[in-house]
Amino acid sequence: MIIRIPDFDDISLARERIRPWIHRTPVLTSVTLDRMSGARLSFKCENLQKAGAFKxxxxxxxxxxxxxxxxxxxxxxxxxxxxxxxxxxxxxxxxxxxxxxxxxxxxxxxxxxxxxxxxxxxxxxxxxxxxxxxxxxxxxxxxxxxIHPYNDARVIAGQATCALELHEDAGPFDAVVAPIGGGGLISGTALTLAALAPGTRIYAAEPANADDAYRSLQGGQLVTADAPDTIADGLRASLGDMTWEIVRERVTDVLLASEEEIVDAMRLVWERMKIVIEPSSAVAIAVILARPELFRDQRVGVILTGGNVDLDDLPWS
Known part of the structure; x- marks a missing residue:
C-alpha cells in the first residue's frame, strides 16, 4: 500500500481551514527552567488550546x-x-x-x-x-x-500547524522536543520543520514505561505495545505505519523519561510557570532536564501538548 505523507501545501491548507476554530496559543519562557536546563526554552502552550490540547x-x-x-x-x-x-x-x-x-x-x-x-x-x-x-x-x-487519532494524513497536517506557529513566533531553533505516543504531533512537527528549518533537530519524548517508539527507532522496524502502564495516558498508543515512516526518516532520537521524572516535571511547571499541564506534556520537559549536556546553550522549542487533568486524582495528592 502506498502511504501518502502530507506535504507543506497540505499543512498550509490545514492552517487556513482550522483558523476560525482554534487558538493561536502563546509561547512562554521561564528563567527557572532555563537555568535548570542550561538551555533557552520556548514553550508552545497547547494546554491553553481549545478543548485543552493540540489534538x-x-x-x-x-x-x-x-x-x-x-x-x-x-x-x-x-x-x-x-x-x-x-x-x-x-x-x-x-x-x-x-x-x-x-x-x-x-x-x-x-x-x-x-x-x-x-x-x-x-x-x-x-x-x-x-x-x-x-x-x-x-x-x-x-x-x-x-478519523484515526494519528495515522491519518489529515490529522498529521492539522497537528503540523502547531510547529508552524512555534517557528513563526519564536524560531528558528537548534532543537524542538515534543511528546510521542501514536506519533501524529511529532510527525507533523518534523514535516513542518523539514520545510522551514531543516537544520533543526527533532527529539521525541516518550515514557520509559511505554517505549515502543524508542525500541522501533533503535531496532529499525516498527514495534507496538498493547496497554502500557504509564501516568502519561495520552502517550499509551503505538506508532502507525504512516507516523512510523516519518519518525524513522526525520526524528533525530527518542528520549525516555521515568514515571518519577514525569511527575516531577509536571509539578515543576505548575509551581514555577503557573500553568496547568497534564503528564503527557511533562514528558518533554522531563527528558530535557535529565539531559542538560544535550541541550546546553541551545535554543530549544518545547511543545506542551495539553492540560486536561483530573483534579481529583493528581499524582502528588
Missing amino acids: VRGATNAVYSLDDAQASRGVATHSSGNHGLALSRAAGCRGIRATVVMPRGASRAKSRAVETYGGEIVTCEPTMAARQRTLAEVIERTGADV
Whole structure:
C-alpha cells in the first residue's frame, strides 16, 4: 500500500481551514527552567488550546476536510481522551455526530469533556485490539467516517500547524522536543520543520514505561505495545505505519523519561510557570532536564501538548 505523507501545501491548507476554530496559543519562557536546563526554552502552550490540547488541530482539519455526504454520516474514532474530546468538539462545530471508543479507566475529566462536547462514548477493554474491534463495530453500525487519532494524513497536517506557529513566533531553533505516543504531533512537527528549518533537530519524548517508539527507532522496524502502564495516558498508543515512516526518516532520537521524572516535571511547571499541564506534556520537559549536556546553550522549542487533568486524582495528592 502506498502511504501518502502530507506535504507543506497540505499543512498550509490545514492552517487556513482550522483558523476560525482554534487558538493561536502563546509561547512562554521561564528563567527557572532555563537555568535548570542550561538551555533557552520556548514553550508552545497547547494546554491553553481549545478543548485543552493540540489534538483539536488535527481533528478539526479532518472534520472540515469531509464533503457534505461524508459528514452527514458522522465521524468516529478510538481515543484515551484528548483526540476523542477534540473530535467531539470539531463535530459539534460542524453539526454532525461523533462516536468515541474509549477504554475503561480513561480519565474521568476527558470522558466528561467528550460528553460535554456532544460525543457519544462507547467503552471497551483497555487494549489496542479491543479499541480497534469496537471501533469496527461502530463503523459497521453507523457508517461514520473514521478519523484515526494519528495515522491519518489529515490529522498529521492539522497537528503540523502547531510547529508552524512555534517557528513563526519564536524560531528558528537548534532543537524542538515534543511528546510521542501514536506519533501524529511529532510527525507533523518534523514535516513542518523539514520545510522551514531543516537544520533543526527533532527529539521525541516518550515514557520509559511505554517505549515502543524508542525500541522501533533503535531496532529499525516498527514495534507496538498493547496497554502500557504509564501516568502519561495520552502517550499509551503505538506508532502507525504512516507516523512510523516519518519518525524513522526525520526524528533525530527518542528520549525516555521515568514515571518519577514525569511527575516531577509536571509539578515543576505548575509551581514555577503557573500553568496547568497534564503528564503527557511533562514528558518533554522531563527528558530535557535529565539531559542538560544535550541541550546546553541551545535554543530549544518545547511543545506542551495539553492540560486536561483530573483534579481529583493528581499524582502528588
